Amino acid sequence: MRLAILGGGESGTGAALLAKQQGIDVFLSDAGIIKADYKHLLTTHQIPFEEGGHTIEKIQSADEVIKSPGIPHTATIIRKLQNIPIIDEIEFAARYAKGKIIAVTGSNGKSTTAHLIYHLLHAAGYQVALAGNIGYSFAKCLTQSTYAYYVLELSSFQLEAIKDFKPAIACLLNITPDHLDRYHSSIEAYAQAKLNLLRNMTPLDHFIYNKADPITTQYLPKQKILPQLHPISPIDNPNNLLHLNGQDYTLSTSREQVALLGRHNQYNAMVAATAAALAGLSSETIATALPTFCGLPHRLEWCGAPQGIDCYNDSKSTNVASTTAALLSFSQPIIWIAGGIDKGNNYAPLLPIVQEQVKAIICLGKDNSAIIKSFRPLGLPIKETDNLSSAIDNALSIALPGEVILLSPACASFDLFKNFEDRGNQFKEQINARIQK
Structure with missing residues (x-):
């Protein structure tokens, strides 16, 4: 059996290692550049791979293809493999x-x-x-x-x-x-x-x-x-x-x-x-x-109380439903830091909750227009920035002791950060820096 794997990240490299262990003839192909640690694993285990593009002939010669979950079934490379069984690493x-x-x-x-x-x-x-x-x-x-x-x-x-x-x-x-x-x-x-x-x-x-x-x-x-x-x-x-x-x-x-x-x-x-x-x-x-069990980072994670104001990192909340749950977790007034890459969000379900729970909104993103348009009718103070430090300073200038600053973006992070972890970690570091002052 010959197996081709599309994608050289955690999923694809893991599948290649398992295939090699099972004695399967395996080849890995990535359209981008494979990270050094994954490349090292592939090399160490003598698994042939390519990066920076797909050699379609090598992939089409496989009996089965494993694709990274990040590759949609509508992708060009997938459409070229219609006659070959295509599965995911989990399968x-x-x-x-x-x-x-x-x-x-x-x-x-x-x-x-x-x-x-x-x-x-x-x-x-x-x-x-x-x-x-x-x-x-x-x-x-x-x-x-x-x-x-x-x-x-x-x-x-x-x-x-x-x-x-x-x-x-x-x-x-x-x-x-x-x-x-x-x-x-x-x-x-x-x-x-x-x-x-x-x-x-x-x-x-x-x-x-x-x-x-x-x-x-x-x-x-x-x-x-x-x-x-x-x-x-x-x-x-x-x-x-x-x-x-x-x-x-x-x-x-x-x-x-x-x-x-x-x-x-x-x-x-x-x-x-x-x-x-x-x-x-x-x-x-x-x-x-x-x-x-004390929970996971970036999910309603308490990260300090500068000036007596509790700050929570909920960077993992990248959709409306998750942010709804976060806002409903507090009885105190909230200064809400929101925004990022909008994934086609419908903010209407949040309106009554924000009206009841939120004291002010700080929009953090390169394009804050969707959030501002959705929440402006509530008449709440809304400030916007594309800088995290500025967002925190704005929030601290509005909040009173006993109130809450909540980073719960309801959006993806890729406009200003590497990922939601990077966004949350930077938030925690900046809160800690203000506590140390």
Whole structure:
């Protein structure tokens, strides 16, 4: 068998390493320049590769092609390979995984939920790995060790072309508009990519989902074969009585039990706890491990209180739904730092929340016109800048002690920053610098 891989990032390099380990003849091709650390791995393992363009003849000679999830199916190179099976790294890696897969997807909250499931299973002594969209490729993970459970965070891009992939436990947190530029402004196409998670699941498997999510609940009756369903309600009541694995669980995700800010994180914790229970953890083990999870960077991350003003880094919030959850996490007045690359956002759902919660808006981006147009009718103070330091200074000049400065952009970061992590890290550094003064 000959395998061609398109893309030399984390996903493609991981797939190449796994293919080589399995004795497969593999060739990797990247239209751009491959990062030095990935190039070193390919060279060390004697995997042939090219960068700076695709040699179509070499790729067309393959029996199967693995593409990076960042390459859409409409890409020119993909259209030239119509007669060759094309799969994603997740699909390829799953062929060689001996342990059970717990898959987590959703528009918002999947990183926190996947990390928390991993945390709970690891605390219980399980042999468990964390991989997927989280920064570590599933394929590379398989080359390093064998685990009983694989917790995978999966994006819609990774789920678009599922053929045989099947998790034992799947979590679909929510479906709200995101990445619509990839899906030609179609929420239906985006939702279908997420719901591909169910494609091969059987009544022996388990599906945890948001029972208040209309798209998910409308889809389920159309599915001929369904796994066991575990609907979770993102309501105020933080206690749920669950009957799983032949026993009753009373799982508390109250603010005292979960060291995460916001009602949405209580819901994420309940999903994670349910997945852990389905994997065999006792309610006592879950209750002991939950409070020791402190959350992830760039997700409502407290980063100091200069002048007595609490500052939160929520740079990971790159869509309206995620920023909505962030704004609703506070009772104090908020100076909201927002903006970046607008992904076709509809800001209308935010208007009543901003009117109620926000004292002033600081627009941080190269083009702030969409945000200014949407929120100007509220009559709130709005300032704009393309400089983070200026944005923070403006916010501090408006905020009073006891109030909140919240970086929750609702937009992508690539106009001014490398990525959302870079944006969040720079925010934290600048807040810390002002505390040190």
